[in-house]
Amino acid sequence: MSDRSNIKDVSALAGVSVKTVSRVLNGHRYVSQDTRERVEKAMQELEFRPSVAARILAGNKSGQIALIYDNHSPYYMNQVQMGCWEACQASNSRLLAQPVDVGDAMVGEQVRGLVTETHVDGVVLSSPVTDCAPVLKALEGMDIPFVRISPGTNHAMTSSVFMDDAQAADDMTSYLIAQGHRKIGFIRGHSSHMASEERLFGYRRALDRAGLPFEPALVAPGEFDFDSGVAAAHLFLNGPTRPSAIFASNDDMAAGVLSVAHDMGLSVPQDLSVAGFDDTTLARMVWPQLTTIHQPTREMAFAATQLLLQGAQLTHRRLQHDLIERASVAPVNPDLLSSQDLS
C-alpha cells in the first residue's frame, strides 16, 4: 500500500474530473479521443489501479465470480479451474475458487456467506456441488445467477453445460460391439444422477441398433464407487452369463473391475475388455489398457463460465465427448476366458 494512487490523483494530473476518469476506466462512450488519451497517460504515469473494493461498493457489480467445488480429483478440479479461469481472463473478471464440503451441514450458509461477503456477480458450480441441495437452495434464495457444470438433476433449474451421456454410452457400446464383443456387461451409475439413466439408455440403444438382445442379467447396479465395480465384476465373472467386456458408468467402477480382473488372473484386454467413463484423464494414465469416454471437463467449465459472464438466460449447452482408445481392445477369444495367465 506504499503509494497507491487513486482516481483523484489521475483526474488532477490529467486536468479532468473524476467522473471522466471513471468513464475512461469503464470504457464508456462520449469521451473525446483527446481526453481519453490524456487520462490514460496519467493513469500509466501514476501506475493507477482501480480499487476493486471501491468499485464494488459504489457500483453494483464486482467483476468477480465464484467457482464452488468440492475437491475430489485433483485432475478434474484442475481442468475445471483452468476452464473457468480462461473464460474469466477473456472477460476481464476475477475468479474466486472456493472449496467446500458438500457433506457439511453448514455448506448452504457458507456459500451464502461467501456470496454476500464478496459481492460476486455470479457463481459456477462444479460437480458434485451442482447437486447439493443446501447450496442450490441458498443460491436460489439470493437472486444471484449461477451456472452448473454437468448437473445430475434439475436441468431446467439453471443454465448448464453438459455432455450427451446417452450418445457417449452408445458410442462406447458400439465400439465394443465392433471389436467383436457380443456379451457386454454394463454397470449402472448412482441412481440419483440423471446421467446414469442416460448412459444405460445409450447402452441399450447401441445393442438394439446392432440387433443384439438386451439381457437384464448383464446390467449390474452401481454407485459410482470402486466397491460397486468390484461387486459388479464378481457378479459378472462368477455368474452364468459371463461377458467378454464390461462397461462401467464411471472410472472408479472401472477401476474396481480391473482390480478384480487382476486378482482373478485375467489379462485386460486379452481376456476381458474393460471400458469406462473418464472424468479426469487420470484413469487413462493409470490404466493404459482402459478404453474410456473422455468428458470435456475443461471445455465445459469454460463454456459454463462464459455463459455466466455473458448473462445468458437459462441456456443449456451440450459439448462433445471423445472416445479414447488406449490399447487395442483385442477381439474376444473365448478360449482365453478360462485360461489362467501369468501376469
Next chain:
Amino acid sequence: MSDRSNIKDVSALAGVSVKTVSRVLNGHRYVSQDTRERVEKAMQELEFRPSVAARILAGNKSGQIALIYDNHSPYYMNQVQMGCWEACQASNSRLLAQPVDVGDAMVGEQVRGLVTETHVDGVVLSSPVTDCAPVLKALEGMDIPFVRISPGTNHAMTSSVFMDDAQAADDMTSYLIAQGHRKIGFIRGHSSHMASEERLFGYRRALDRAGLPFEPALVAPGEFDFDSGVAAAHLFLNGPTRPSAIFASNDDMAAGVLSVAHDMGLSVPQDLSVAGFDDTTLARMVWPQLTTIHQPTREMAFAATQLLLQGAQLTHRRLQHDLIERASVAPVNPDLLSSQDLS
C-alpha cells in the same frame, strides 16, 4: 443482492451504535457481555454478513491473501492450494488463487495489478513463481509481505518454507543403489523450477559417494508432466544404455514411465524399478509398486501461509521429506531386462 442487511440495520435492531456492532464484528474488548449478545442475536436474525469491500475500503487490511502459481502439475497445485486454504480457514482469511505464466513478459505488471486492485494483505508464492524475477521485483517494490514455498534462489530475501531436495534425491538414489541398481535413469524436472537442479545434484552426489560413474546418457529432460515421463521412458528403454531403475523428478513423470513399462510388457519392479517424487499419496495408492519421496507439499503450503498470516519476520522453515518404500524393490536380475514378459 436481494435483501442484504448492513451494519446499520443490525445496530438499529440491537439498539446500539454502528460502532458497537463493528466492535463485536472485530472481536474487540470493551463490549459488555450483554451488549455483545444482543448484537450477535440481531446479526443472526438479519443474516448479516459484513461486506468485504466496505471493510477493505474503510480499514487498512482486507483479510485476503493471494496465492500465485504457475500450474505445472495438477497434483502439486492441488496440494499447495489445499495447504494454503487450510491455513486461511484457521485464520478466517480469504484466499485468492491466481495462476500466472512466469514466461509472460507482463507477469510483473499482472501481479502488481492483482495486489493493488484487490488490496490483499500478503502473497504466497509457489514454485516456480518463487523465482520469477519480475514478480519478485514487483512485490518488493510494493511493501507487501510475501512468503515463498520452496524457493530456489535468494533464500535470504523473504520468509520461506522448503524441503531439502538435494538430500531427498540423494536418499532415493542411495536407496536404489542399495537395492543393487547400477544404472539408474534420472528424469529431470522443469527447468524453471530450481528444485530440478537440486534433485539432479542429489542424484549425482549419491552416485558419486557410491563410487558409481555419472553417465549423461542416463539423464533425460522432463517438464513435470505425464508426457515427459513417457518420452523419457522411451528414450531409456529403447536406448543403448538401458537402466534397471528409473527415478523421475515428480510423480506425473513416474506415472508416464509406468505406463510405458506396462505397454512394453515389463513388470515393475521385477524388470524395472520406478521411483519418483510424490506430491500426494494418490500415486502410491494407484501404483503400489512405486517407491517415492514424499514431499510435504501441503504442509509446506500450510506453513508458508501461516507464516504470512502471522506476520512472522524473515523466517525459514525446512520440512522433512520421507522415503516411502511400497513394494520390495527386488534386486536387479539382469537376465530379466531383455526378456519380453507376457503380463
Next chain:
DNA sequence: CTGTTAGCGCTTTCAA
C-alpha cells in the same frame, strides 16, 4: 461530451 454531488458499508479518529 464533461463536471458536481451524494452516497455504497464499513472502520477510524475523537469524545463522552
Next chain:
DNA sequence: TTGAAAGCGCTAACAG
C-alpha cells in the same frame, strides 16, 4: 464501555 462524525475510492444519478 459506548457513540457521532468523517472518510476510504469509486460510481450513479443528475445536471450542464
